[in-house]
Amino acid sequence: MVRFEDLALFIRTAACGSFTKAAREANLLPGQVSAAIQRLERDLDIRLFARSTRSLRLTDEGERYLPYAREAIDLLHAGRDELRRNDGALSGTLLIAAPSDLGRNVLLPWLGEFRRAHPRLEVRLQLSDQNADVFRDPVDVAIRYGTIDDASFVALPLAPDNRRVLVASPAYLEQCGMPRSLDDLKNHSCLLWQLGGRLYDKWGFPADTAGIKGKQTVQVSGYLASDDADVVRRWAVAGEGIAYKSWLDVRADVAAGRLMVVLPEQPGEAAPLQLICPHRRQFSPAVRGLHAFLLARLAQVPAAGSE
Structure with a gap:
C-alpha cells in the first residue's frame, strides 16, 4: 500500500x-x-x-x-x-516563497506575528529573487511582484497600487546632486539588479504624451550590481548611488530619513504585489488566513508620495 x-x-x-x-x-x-x-x-x-x-x-x-x-x-x-x-484554529505547515528584500524587511516581522496568533501552525519561509515555480517547487504559496498574465495561476491581490520609486541617500544627493529629469539619470551611478545573467539596466517609467498613455525607457549604468534586491537597497542606504525599487521595499528607509525619493513628481513603474497559488484547491484555511492578514497589514501602508 x-x-x-x-x-x-x-x-x-x-x-x-x-x-x-x-x-x-x-x-x-x-x-x-x-x-x-x-x-x-x-x-x-x-x-x-x-x-x-x-x-x-x-x-x-x-x-x-x-x-x-x-x-x-x-x-x-x-x-x-x-x-x-x-x-477555527490554523494548523499544519505553510510553505511560503517571497522576494529577498520584501521577505527580510517587511514580511519577516509580520509572519512572526501571524504565527504567534496561530500557535499550531508551522511557517516556513523561502527567500529568493528567482520566481518560485509553485507547480514544481515545495511551496504552498508564492508572494510575487508584477502582473500575472498566466491563466494557470490563481493570483490574489495584496498591494495592487504599489509602484517603484527612485531613491538615494541624502549623502549621495549632497555629493552628486539631485537629478532634475529622467535624462539626468545617465550622469549618475545607478545601482543595478541582475537575474539569470541578465542585467536590468533599462528602467521603465509610465508616460502620458498628448493624452496617450505609454512607456518610456531610460538606459542607466553603474559600477555595482547584485542578484539580491536587498543588497541593492543596502547599497543605496550606504550612499553608493540611485536605486529603482518597489515602494514597499524602501518605505521604512524613506520614513527614517535613510533614503530620499528622487524625482517624486515622476510616477514609477507599477509593481503590484500578489499572492500566487497553483489552483483553488490549495486555498487551505492557512492560505486564506495568511492572505487576509497580509491584506490588512498592507492596507495600512501609505502610498508613495502620501507621507
Missing part, C-alpha cells in the same frame, strides 16, 4: 533533484528519503528515478506519475483541512 509520507517525499525529491536536498528540507537523513523512494517504487512496480553517482532525474514513468502524486497529496490535505476547519 502506498504511504502518504512516501508520496510527499517523492514530490519533494522531484522538486529538489537530490535525495540530500529533499532530506534536508524534510529534516530527515538522505538514506531515509532513498528508502522511501525505493519503497514507493516497489509498491508501484515502476522505476521513478534514474540514478547515478552524480545525478538524479525522473524517468518517463516518474514524469507521468508526478501530477497524480501531487493531486493525491492535495486531496488529502484538503480533506484534513476540511476536518479541522470547524475548530
Whole structure:
C-alpha cells in the first residue's frame, strides 16, 4: 500500500533533484528519503528515478506519475483541512516563497506575528529573487511582484497600487546632486539588479504624451550590481548611488530619513504585489488566513508620495 509520507517525499525529491536536498528540507537523513523512494517504487512496480553517482532525474514513468502524486497529496490535505476547519484554529505547515528584500524587511516581522496568533501552525519561509515555480517547487504559496498574465495561476491581490520609486541617500544627493529629469539619470551611478545573467539596466517609467498613455525607457549604468534586491537597497542606504525599487521595499528607509525619493513628481513603474497559488484547491484555511492578514497589514501602508 502506498504511504502518504512516501508520496510527499517523492514530490519533494522531484522538486529538489537530490535525495540530500529533499532530506534536508524534510529534516530527515538522505538514506531515509532513498528508502522511501525505493519503497514507493516497489509498491508501484515502476522505476521513478534514474540514478547515478552524480545525478538524479525522473524517468518517463516518474514524469507521468508526478501530477497524480501531487493531486493525491492535495486531496488529502484538503480533506484534513476540511476536518479541522470547524475548530477555527490554523494548523499544519505553510510553505511560503517571497522576494529577498520584501521577505527580510517587511514580511519577516509580520509572519512572526501571524504565527504567534496561530500557535499550531508551522511557517516556513523561502527567500529568493528567482520566481518560485509553485507547480514544481515545495511551496504552498508564492508572494510575487508584477502582473500575472498566466491563466494557470490563481493570483490574489495584496498591494495592487504599489509602484517603484527612485531613491538615494541624502549623502549621495549632497555629493552628486539631485537629478532634475529622467535624462539626468545617465550622469549618475545607478545601482543595478541582475537575474539569470541578465542585467536590468533599462528602467521603465509610465508616460502620458498628448493624452496617450505609454512607456518610456531610460538606459542607466553603474559600477555595482547584485542578484539580491536587498543588497541593492543596502547599497543605496550606504550612499553608493540611485536605486529603482518597489515602494514597499524602501518605505521604512524613506520614513527614517535613510533614503530620499528622487524625482517624486515622476510616477514609477507599477509593481503590484500578489499572492500566487497553483489552483483553488490549495486555498487551505492557512492560505486564506495568511492572505487576509497580509491584506490588512498592507492596507495600512501609505502610498508613495502620501507621507
